[in-house]
Amino acid sequence: MKNVIxxxxxxxxxxxxxxxxxxEGYNVILNYNKSEKSARKIQNELKENGVxxxxxxxxxxxxxxxKNLISFALKKWEKIDVLINNAGIxxxxxxxxxxxxxxxxxxxTNLKSAFYMSQAVMPSMVHEKSGCIINISSIWGMVGASCxxxxxxSKAGMDALTKxxxxxxxxxxxxxxxxxxxxxxxDMNSNIDEKIKKExxxxxxxxxxxxxxxxxxxxxxxxxxxFTTGQVISINGGYIIT
Ligand code: NAP
Numbered sequence: 001m002k003n004v005i006x007x008x009x010x011x012x013x014x015x016x017x018x019x020x021x022x023x024e025g026y027n028v029i030l031n032y033n034k035s036e037k038s039a040r041k042i043q044n045e046l047k048e049n050g051v052x053x054x055x056x057x058x059x060x061x062x063x064x065x066x067k068n069l070i071s072f073a074l075k076k077w078e079k080i081d082v083l084i085n086n087a088g089i090x091x092x093x094x095x096x097x098x099x100x101x102x103x104x105x106x107x108x109t110n111l112k113s114a115f116y117m118s119q120a121v122m123p124s125m126v127h128e129k130s131g132c133i134i135n136i137s138s139i140w141g142m143v144g145a146s147c148x149x150x151x152x153x154s155k156a157g158m159d160a161l162t163k164x165x166x167x168x169x170x171x172x173x174x175x176x177x178x179x180x181x182x183x184x185x186x187d188m189n190s191n192i193d194e195k196i197k198k199e200x201x202x203x204x205x206x207x208x209x210x211x212x213x214x215x216x217x218x219x220x221x222x223x224x225x226x227f228t229t230g231q232v233i234s235i236n237g238g239y240i241i242t
Pocket of ligand 1: 007008009010011012013014031032033034035036058059060061086087088089090109136137138139180181182183184185186187188189
């Protein structure tokens with residue numbers, strides 16, 4: 001079965017990906033940074049059902065941590081088949097108020113992490129002439145978000161990374177794609193009140209807010225697909241149609 005690394009697997013979308021991929025029989029490393037308790041809980045609950053995953057603490061915005069994570073993976077497995085760059089943070093603020101620290105934190109966590117992780121898995125994937133990288137970007141990288149400019153920039157950068165790497169790595173049979181979710185029900189959106197949620201539902205042709213499973217279904221399909229690369233697939237209920 002394929003070997004999969006999910007960054008930011010301790011909560012939200014990443015947690016859903018880890019749990020479901022592991023239950024499907026994939027070998028999974030759950031990367032976490034701050035939420036150790038949650039990572040251990042996921043590992044233990046899966047274990048109770050006879051499903052085993054590895055967990056590994058790494059701040060994926062730091063090169064040394066990424067190096068340690070990949071070394072850990074390559075000691076466990078001979079190769080890494082799938083990398084899911086999912087770790088991310090968001091911050092609502094007026095562009096006028098963005099500090100150097102805000103910029104660095106968001107860009108490094110959301111985008112530089114994908115640079116470090118992708119570069120680190122490449123030798124293994126190129127050697128195998130096989131691999132799949134999935135970048136979890138966002139609709140806001142496609143259309144821009146007021147008061148989330150830096151976040152939007154980081155996600156647009158991810159999509160550019162996807163398209164460029166797809167061209168560079170296609171000849172090595174490595175597929176690189178983005179999934180750009182719309183609004184998905186996770187901690188990241190815990191600050192959105194019910195009134196705003198209702199407005200979002202009203203503006204969404206499918207009339208609902210997304211669930212983490214909506215992203216999982218696309219991830220699973222992309223992992224097993226053989227002819228899709230360089231694409232930004234937006235899972236958003238029709239909230240944006242480009
Ligand atoms: P979430 O519930 O807030 O979870 C974020 C995850 O990222 C956590 O597991 C967190 O781990 C991890 N993380 C953050 N910084 C990290 C770092 N430096 N190193 C390693 N892990 C780190 O968010 P989510 O909604 O699941 O979002 C997952 C991804 O989907 C993000 O990239 C987000 O931008 C994207 N997305 C989400 C939505 C949405 O509506 N929810 C929409 C579009 C795109 P720890 O807690 O262990 O630090």
